[in-house]
Amino acid sequence: MTDAQNEPKKLFIKTYGCQMNVYDSERMAEAMGAKGYVLTEALEDADLVLLNTCHIREKAAEKVYSDLGRLRPYKDAKPDLKIGVAGCVAQAEGEEILNRMPLVDLVVGSQNYHRLPDMVAAAERGEHPVDTEFPAEDKFDLLPERPVQARPTAFLTVQEGCDKFCAFCVVPYTRGAEISRPVSRILSEAHKLVEKGVREITLLGQNVNGYHGEGQGGAWGLGRLVRELAKIDGLDRIRYTTSHPNDMADDLIAAHGEEPKLMPYLHLPVQSGSDRVLKAMNRKHTAEEYLRLIERIRAARPDIMLSSDFIAGFPGETDADHQDSLDLIREVGFGAAYSFKYSPRPGTPAAGREGVPSEVGDARLQELQALITAQQKATQESMVGRTVGVLFEKPGRLEGQWIGKSDYLHAVYVKADGIGQGTLAQVRITAAGPNSLAGELL
Numbered sequence: 001m002t003d004a005q006n007e008p009k010k011l012f013i014k015t016y017g018c019q020m021n022v023y024d025s026e027r028m029a030e031a032m033g034a035k036g037y038v039l040t041e042a043l044e045d046a047d048l049v050l051l052n053t054c055h056i057r058e059k060a061a062e063k064v065y066s067d068l069g070r071l072r073p074y075k076d077a078k079p080d081l082k083i084g085v086a087g088c089v090a091q092a093e094g095e096e097i098l099n100r101m102p103l104v105d106l107v108v109g110s111q112n113y114h115r116l117p118d119m120v121a122a123a124e125r126g127e128h129p130v131d132t133e134f135p136a137e138d139k140f141d142l143l144p145e146r147p148v149q150a151r152p153t154a155f156l157t158v159q160e161g162c163d164k165f166c167a168f169c170v171v172p173y174t175r176g177a178e179i180s181r182p183v184s185r186i187l188s189e190a191h192k193l194v195e196k197g198v199r200e201i202t203l204l205g206q207n208v209n210g211y212h213g214e215g216q217g218g219a220w221g222l223g224r225l226v227r228e229l230a231k232i233d234g235l236d237r238i239r240y241t242t243s244h245p246n247d248m249a250d251d252l253i254a255a256h257g258e259e260p261k262l263m264p265y266l267h268l269p270v271q272s273g274s275d276r277v278l279k280a281m282n283r284k285h286t287a288e289e290y291l292r293l294i295e296r297i298r299a300a301r302p303d304i305m306l307s308s309d310f311i312a313g314f315p316g317e318t319d320a321d322h323q324d325s326l327d328l329i330r331e332v333g334f335g336a337a338y339s340f341k342y343s344p345r346p347g348t349p350a351a352g353r354e355g356v357p358s359e360v361g362d363a364r365l366q367e368l369q370a371l372i373t374a375q376q377k378a379t380q381e382s383m384v385g386r387t388v389g390v391l392f393e394k395p396g397r398l399e400g401q402w403i404g405k406s407d408y409l410h411a412v413y414v415k416a417d418g419i420g421q422g423t424l425a426q427v428r429i430t431a432a433g434p435n436s437l438a439g440e441l442l
């Protein structure tokens with residue numbers, strides 16, 4: 001037997017899109033780890049390449065196909081190399097991917113990662129398995145336990161799928177109906193993460209504040225789950241993302257004022273500031289209702305940092321509608337926000353509607369982004385002189401420098417002795433850059 005045969009097989013994973021995919025990629029790496037695969041960052045060493053894909057906008061989906069094209073020479077050089085497509089493009093396009101890209105060996109939808117090891121084995125036998133069913137079993141129950149974390153922060157998926165059917169969005173089709181994991185499973189996963197050194201957990205779900213998992217005495221909302229998680233010793237910070245305005249329950253809002261471990265940052269996408277557009281998007285709330293909601297959240301936690309998503313150039317959006325979005329951004333004062341040009345997605349209700357001219361969409365996107373950037377800059381600068389908690393995650397590029405995240409999710413750089421991975425300390429902010437803050441230990 002040669003040495004090469006004794007070496008563990010190597011897995012290269014590329015993750016596109018949201019944090020849910022980041023979490024899923026980790027779980028897939030663990031599933032393959034149980035079969036002896038180790039992760040590599042060098043494509044040329046890989047025996048298995050997995051692209052964990054995103055279907056949210058056309059650009060994201062097309063990037064997958066161009067990346068697959070770029071894998072051709074690696075497969076030519078190493079014919080045993082197996083290539084798998086996972087995630088939302090896999091879920092949405094299934095078999096079609098094999099037709100369009102014959103170099104792909106397997107296609108695994110986002111609900112079937114527990115079947116990945118068997119699918120890889122089938123691919124090794126020369127088959128081309130495709131699995132995009134929505135299975136009855138919970139993939140997370142069947143995936144192997146999570147190994148030692150090397151980081152002080154972790155994601156934990158508590159909810160998947162979406163029943164909201166916003167007119168532009170593929171998520172209800174790619175991730176399926178809303179499902180909440182039971183409270184007991186989440187608590188035991190959280191306990192294990194904390195035992196392994198995790199100090200901050202971000203609860204994930206496409207519609208995370210719609211969480212309604214089975215717990216003691218019936219279905220629990222996210223507020224109750226957060227309060228229960230906060231009782232775990234050694235867990236210092238809790239976050240959650242992404243939320244829908246219509247699911248901000250009173251108890252969750254109250255938790256922001258009462259539970260110090262719940263961090264003062266909330267991503268609450270509104271998509272547009274125009275009631276006409278919100279209606280056409282099937283958002284089921286008005287701009288005014290969103291603003292009143294923000295007032296209530298700020299009443300509970302005055303220093304909360306808010307962020308949002310906006311879509312520019314949704315079909316039927318007029319200049320006046322676009323101005324309404326700009327007005328709403330001015331009124332709220334977001335600490336961060338993300339804006340996207342509308343991208344028609346196959347199978348969604350808005351895809352068949354007449355769109356606004358592409359260049360109009362581009363111009364509106366630029367305007368949104370300029371305003372958002374200015375607001376973000378002002379928020380960053382307003383942090384100078386303030387003292388915030390920072391959880392340090394990794395060394396910076398400069399000698400003795402560490403990078404962490406503030407309570408408000410800013411990247412913060414500090415140069416000081418005594419900081420290590422997982423140190424949680426009070427930091428006085430001394431300077432603000434466009435994307436990060438500098439500070440000194442108190």
Ligand code: 5AD
Pocket residue numbers: 056057168169170269271309310311340341342343344345
């Ligand atoms: N076009 C543009 N942006 C979209 N988003 C979702 N679907 C589309 C689409 N078809 C944006 C929304 C959502 C974020 C994750 O992506 O703003 O909140």
Ligand code: SF4
Pocket residue numbers: 162163164165166169170171172206207244
């Ligand atoms: Fe998509 Fe709307 Fe569901 Fe969010 S709430 S995942 S935008 S359908």
